[in-house]
Amino acid sequence: MSQLEPMVKKLQAMTSFDELADFFNTMQMQYKYKFCGLVLWHADDKRDIVAASQTDDFKAVASQTALRQICLKRFTPALSSELEPALDLVSDALVVPLRGNGLEAAALIIGLQPEQATMAQQIAWYWSIVANYLYEAIHRFMRVSEQTEHFMLTCREHACLVWAAKGKTSWEISQILSISERTVNFHLGNCIRKTNSCNRQQAISKCVAGGHIYV
Numbered sequence: 001m002s003q004l005e006p007m008v009k010k011l012q013a014m015t016s017f018d019e020l021a022d023f024f025n026t027m028q029m030q031y032k033y034k035f036c037g038l039v040l041w042h043a044d045d046k047r048d049i050v051a052a053s054q055t056d057d058f059k060a061v062a063s064q065t066a067l068r069q070i071c072l073k074r075f076t077p078a079l080s081s082e083l084e085p086a087l088d089l090v091s092d093a094l095v096v097p098l099r100g101n102g103l104e105a106a107a108l109i110i111g112l113q114p115e116q117a118t119m120a121q122q123i124a125w126y127w128s129i130v131a132n133y134l135y136e137a138i139h140r141f142m143r144v145s146e147q148t149e150h151f152m153l154t155c156r157e158h159a160c161l162v163w164a165a166k167g168k169t170s171w172e173i174s175q176i177l178s179i180s181e182r183t184v185n186f187h188l189g190n191c192i193r194k195t196n197s198c199n200r201q202q203a204i205s206k207c208v209a210g211g212h213i214y215v
Helices: 004-013 017-031 056-062 065-073 120-148 155-165 170-177 181-194 200-209
Strands: 035-041 047-051 093-100 103-111
Touching: 004 120, 017 035, 017 047, 017 120, 035 056, 035 065, 035 120, 047 056, 056 093, 056 103, 065 093, 065 103, 093 120, 103 120, 155 170, 155 181, 155 200, 170 181, 181 200
Parallel strands: none
Antiparallel strands: 035 047, 035 103, 093 103
16 A cells, blocks of 8 residues: 555656556566556547557457457456456456546556466455556546647747746746747747646646657
């Protein structure tokens, strides 16, 4: 339980699927799982994969045609060998279904070592708790993506926002770009309006998460 709180805080602070992939990589190394990742199915049949590494073993689970239907019907975690129909795998994997608005189905998939399979119930309990925060993070990323992908920043707006993301004040940005402080505030105001944000920090977060700026 002592490890749950920092893990939850880390998930709550994430802003992108890239960070989530890094999170899975850390979990895979820390707990010595064979693999660790998510498969997401959208209502339009699109499938997304977020994983520590797409090993052959992970792909073998993620590509199972039965997995999607299982996750549509099931709400509780189980070993792949215990599912109905059972997944055709060389070794056991823990499957934790996720469900909710915006996603038709999703599954957290964890490849267990032989000695870990005997503790599958405890591991499943642990990840069932974490899964709630994983689900919230996924939808946060999706909302940010929807909010940010339909606008364009001008060159000046982009430059001002990048420097603001680096912690520069409006006056400092004006000196760097050789424009007036008022003009900087004008461009940052446009960024806030275009991203439907309340302030520049929120605009920065949305643009970083949406891939519009890199810092």
